[in-house]
Amino acid sequence: MYLHHVAAYLPAAVVTNEHFTQLNGLASDWIIERTGIRERRKAGEGENANTMAVAATQALLAELPDFDPARIDLIVAGTYTPHDTIYTAAHAVQRYLNINEIPTVSISSACSSLLNAVEIVEGYFALKKASHALVIVTEHNTAYNNETDTMAGHLWGDGAAALLFTQEPLAPGDLRVRQVLTGGAAPMGKADEAVTLKPVEKGIVMPYGRDVFQQACTYMTRITQDLLKANNLTVNELTYLIPHQANLRISANVTKQLGLDPARAVNNIDRLGNTGCAGAAIGLAEIWPDLKPGDQVIVTVFGGGYSYGAMLLEKP
Structure with a gap:
């Protein structure tokens, strides 16, 4: 299976840390020290998870003028911040593409949805039910976020990415x-309550951030090591590591445990905040033009409810 291209969409509005200083007294330096975040993007009026999914798809196709979108025969979308739980982001993209009668799937495994979506594509390809798959990851965190929450209200940003996978290059x-x-680690720690999003209650809350931090550092490191070992690679052969963009300190911890040069870690959380399952895909889009033959890239993710994963990509 191959990744032909990836592109991202980011809303225009930028929310700096000063917004939260004025709102609830959180100092910008305090936010940066604890999370690495300096600013984040916020969806505008009329934007939502569905519209951003379509916008990311438009960005992808704009960069692929020779590709006929009619060849797409599978759409998989991931989000935990849906605009509509019935007419999903996947349906919105299918309607935009005007491709009828193809499998259209929406999933949520929190911030690890990207890699579970890729696994779904692997399954369809293996069963020869599809050969050109569009994966979209989109998060409208600010639709659910409580900005006055001093524990987590300043963490979240909005954004989306689209990836085109093909069975053959x-x-x-x-x-x-x-x-x-x-994998899933729901029996571990406080997975059942560390990060929750109950729309009828208070939106996204994170009362046990320390537990999230510890589990993320453990599982993102472990799954990356497993992936390297399974493919007979050393950490020094890794060109880029793209960790889930939840906290800059998590990225630094994982990098240190792996023994990887920090310069090889791709981070955008300082500019975008936590963009959920879209964050790592946005990071991949950002380094896409810099990839060279022989490069090895690992995307490693961790999600609330405690799910995790890693994907190894190679540029021939």
């Missing part, structure tokens, strides 16, 4: 998906 520069590993 379409161009010499396509990235080969060497392996995807995922």
